[in-house]
Amino acid sequence: MHLTIPIGSDIFDANRRHANKNRKLFESHGVTAINIMGAIGSGKTTLIELAIKHLGEQCRIGVIAGDVVADIDASRFKKYGVPTIARNTGKECHLDAHLVDHAIPKLPLTNLDLVFIENVGNLICPTDFELGEHKRAVIVSVSEGDDIVSKHPMIFLSSDLVIVNKVDISEFVGADPDKMVNDAKTIKPNITTLNTSAKTGDGINAWINWIKACMQDNTVKP
Template structure:
């Protein structure tokens, strides 16, 4: 149970363990997605980090070979969902209202309302935030954190938990690194100091080879997961 301490030292019960309940639902989501044959990717990052653009590029490339769907998480707006819809993929808006993250309950409701049988990949764009999403497993196969050089080269060390718990880190917009006075190598070094085993990609929409590497990373992870489930 969650408890709160008053100045007097007394304990007040303020509710059940939401994290425990979230983990239970996440496990159910994971099993549901597995049965549907869907490889799911939870993409986290601050507003402006480039999450939406990276997902768009992956949809463009992988949508030619696989059946792709996307959940677009946001507090209120549906602009990101509209961008995915323009690419012709099944798009599921997920407005959280006041919440700064998606959780397993939201994803569970969306999965119940949307049949993903026969789909290969589900991109889940989390709400723009580097803190809240770390506490809420969605039932995804892969967690990815995206940061941009425009956020400063200290952004990684300011948010250690998300780098410690992610399966892949992306340092984005490297084409403007010199202009904003940031060294991507510092960000790589900081990420490795928090999680020495985390794979790291340096990306820029303007550098096609980096986009291709990003797409290939997702495809390889999907194929590896599907092969392990067979």
């Protein structure tokens, strides 16, 4: 006998449930969580390190560091004495809310104000997977080419901030940072944009101020 059975479930529902649970857990401890996304080598780890250096005295920071294998990034954060949990995704190209859910209990949330979740280097797959963050920042570097934003529109559509990083080398790699900013604004007119260089320090204060504003704005849900 043939029988058609309706299911109607969204594959992303389970992830969304975990993400909501994570967000509530962060909020119950007064913690702001920021999902840091971007391609391999865009500067995610360095910009988080700079945030720790600038904000470490003013607030208590923790990091969940996602990588396919190894804990190289996590080791970089641990040097600053901040609680850091490395999450290896194995074959996966993105963090998901379930992996973050497993990392959260290992963080001393009661002693934290801010958690950075560094996603796996990828401009595609992290887009569809909420982690329980309050804000999403996506980092692109000029060395990826100034058409990188227009080639990956969805991640910008779902982000609150785009950082165009390594602007000090833009003329050497023939990339126009203004084009990258304009492309992001075309995709999402109300996205915040920053140009930064970890080398020269350009834009780093603005990056720090954006993080501070996120923390003040923590009641605003994504």
